[in-house]
Amino acid sequence: MGGSASAVRSAVTFTCGQCGAGLSFDGVRTQTCPYCASPNFVERPPAANQPDPMFAIPFAGDAAWAHARIAEWIGGRTVFARPAFKHAVVDEMRGVYLPAYLYSAVAHTDYTAQIGENYTETEEYETTDAQGNKKKETRTVTRTEYRPLSGRHIGYVTDVIVSASAGxxxxELERVEPYDMREMRRFAPALISGWITEEFSRAADACMRLSREEAVELVGERLRRFMPGDSYSDLSWRTKVQWETLDPMLVPVYVCALRYGEQEAPVRVVVNGQTGRITGKVPLSWWKILVAVIAGIAAIALIALIARHGK
Amino acid sequence: MTGPCTRCRTPLEDGDLRCAVCALPVSRALEPTQHARVQILRCTNCNAAIGFDPNARAPKCGFCSSTMQIEEPVDPVETAALRVPFGVPREAAVESVRDWLGKRGFFAPKALRDEAVLDTLQPLCWAAWIVDAQAQVAWTADSDAGSHRSAWAPHSGVAQLRFDAICVPATRGLDLEEARELTPYYELSRAVAVGAPGIPGETPAMIESFDAQRSAARRQVQRAIEATAKTRVEAFIPGRRYRNIHAACMLEGMTTHRVALPAWVVTYRYRDAVWRAIVHGQRRDVVVGKSPTDWAKVAVVVLISAVVLAAIAALILLTRK
Structure with missing residues (x-):
């Protein structure tokens, strides 16, 4: 077992001329931006007035783990991808602590909606028998009666994370969320030691606006599950958020470029450094999609032909 | 205790990162190292730079593999303050499992009760929170009050409720479903302080640690309270019949007690496969767990059902002609 920290010094800060990301690190060698692989990556003094992160979620897997997740992801996306994509090579994978803000608030919402309550009725209808005679029969039909409902919904909005990264x-962060907040730690320099950390490059005000929008959308999702009846329509709501908090934090992501052809632009892939969830834009093969569409149409036509012939 | 949360008045506990109810971050005392963005830590064995290792969950030296320090969680991991004593002795637990294996239903193997071999039988006190809280509860439901053509009409309202002694599983040893099934049968009034002298003849058992902070278990607490709230708001719904009850709770002033609940964890083997069952530590008739299925029986039932359905279909077709 080793002892405690014996030396402390500041990291070097770089900025990317391509995507604008500002990154701090030491003990890590890279000549390109981890986000966009641009070589336009120059050292500069650290930005002033950087917020101190309050929380951090530690990485839960190393680079080999992230490579394995990416290999699985590529394997599951080769049906409509370009053929060369299944041989894609990971180029310069980096683990980056992404700057983000953690938002929470109290949400009071007034809503109105039309609630559909089903009921059944017996109705008469006219039909023709095998001999061509018209006769009346009855059947049970389900109808919906809409009733107005208004009310109040209350609750806390928690665990909203918005990116404060330029890169x-x-x-894109939303597509690799959620993070398991049970693993969140109070920020300590030891948590990010040896890892690249991006500086906060989006203003807190802009992140607050973004968080509020996410909070209202989250309330909407809750309301949709909150509605009684068999169905609903015309749901509208007005949310008032109070007691808002916005705290700087760091979340772990692996970022890499996938190269699958010399002439092709690399595909940027982002891996959630805690859960392994991945996002990236898979290059589609249009001829594969065309063949699938034609095969689908042919199958439908064949079924229709058989059904017609059967009659 | 560090005082109540300013947003929801829930008492905060030492080590809470955020309020356990409303997630308001708890600020930490100002520390001189807080302004350092990145620190380079050096191993005192070989002086190499050390990085945080996700596998070790701690800073680790890449050269001599020394783990510099096992990450000291800023949140202390708590242990139970109360425990509910065991009331089911070992022999009774074995008998309960045998009885349970014999009543696993038609699709279980016939020889399961006699041929299953008990591998291990461990007494364990699993972790749970006992929660008291007040809440504003918004609810919606359908009831027969005010109904027109449909038998149901929608209603909504807000109620102020108090919840006492709601048991919320905090265990990772049992899965959530097992814990939920066991929870209603504990007599919490019999809880004693951990460390208090044991009851004569009581089974000594390991007590599970709380490996999740109370603040991190917000969702479990919220879900458990909402499940109780759905039953409690029935008193506010007009009419005689109701359905589709939904409840949204805003908890305030929540207090929690950490409690350890007794259970026998049983592993048994049936024809080379290992299965698990849990016997309640206070009620020998409450056993939960998983058991094997006799797929031959399932196949026979499916086959017979298919033949019966085919016969009915044929009969209908023949009658129509």
Whole structure:
């Protein structure tokens, strides 16, 4: 067993001329930006007024683990991908602590909706028998009665994470979420030792606006599950958020470029450094899609032909 | 204790990263190292730079493999303050499992009770929280009050409720379903302080640690309270019949006690496969777990059902003609 830390010094800060990401690290060698693989990656002094992260979620897997997740991901996406994609090679994978903000609030929501309550009725209808005679029969039909409902929904909105990174926009981070918040730790320098950390490059105000939008959308999801009846329509709501908090934090991601052909642009892949969830834009093979569409149409036509012939 | 949360008045506990109810972050005392963005830690064995190793969950030296320090969680991991004593002795637990194996239903192997071999029988006190809280509960439901053509009409409302002694599983040893099935049968009033002298003849058992912070278990607590709230709001719904009850709770002033609940964890072997069952530590008639299925019986039933359905279909067709 070793002892405690014996030396402490600051890391070096770099900025990417391509995507604008500012990254701090030491003990890690790279000549390209981990986000966009641009070689336009220059050293600069650390940015002023950087917020101190309050929390961090530690990496739960090493680079070999991330490679294995990517290999699985490629294997599961080769049906409509370009043939060369299944031989894609991972280029310069980096584990990066991404700057983000953690938002929470109290949400009071007033809603109105039309609630559909089903009921059954017996109705008469006219039919023709085998001999061509018209006769009346009855059948049971389900109808829906809509009733207005208004009310109040209350609750806390927690665990909303928005990206404060220039290199990785929020929608891309959303695609690798969620993080298991049970593993969240109070930020300590030892947690990020030896890893690349991006500086906070999006203003807290902008992140607050983004978080609020996510919070209102989250309330909408809850309301949709909150509605009684057999169905509903015209659901509208007005949410008032109070007691908002926005705290800087760091979340782990692996970022790499997948190269699958010399002439092709690399595909950027982002891996959740805790859960292994992956996002990336798979290059599609249009001829494979065309063949699948034609085969689908042919199958439908064949079934229709058999059904017609059967009659 | 560090005082109540300013947003929801829930008492905060030492080590809470965020409020266990409303997730309001708990600020830490100012520390001089807080301004350092990145620190390079050096191994005192070989002076190499050390990085955080995800596999070791701690900073680890890449050269001499020394783990620099086992990460000291800023959140202390708690142990139970109360425990519910065992009321089922070992022999009774074995008998309960045998009885349970004999009543696994038609699709279980006929010889399961006699041929299953008990591998291990471990007494364990699993971790749970006992929660008291107040809550504003918004609810919606359908009831027969005010109904027109349909038998149901929608209703909504808000109620102020108090919840006492709600048991929320905090265990990782048992799965959530097992814990949920066992929970209603514990007599929490019999809980004694951990470390208090044992009851004569009581089974000594290992007590599971809480490996999740109370604040990290917010979802489990919220889910457990909402499940109780759905039953409690029935009193506020107008009419005689109701359905589709939904409840949204905003908890306030929640207090928790950590408790250890007794159970016998049994592993048994049936024809080379290992299965697990849990016997309740206070009620020998409550056993939960998984057991093998006799797929030959399933195949016969499916076959017979198919033949019966085919016969009915043929009969209908013949009658129509």
């Amino acid at each position: 990785l926009p929020n929608d």
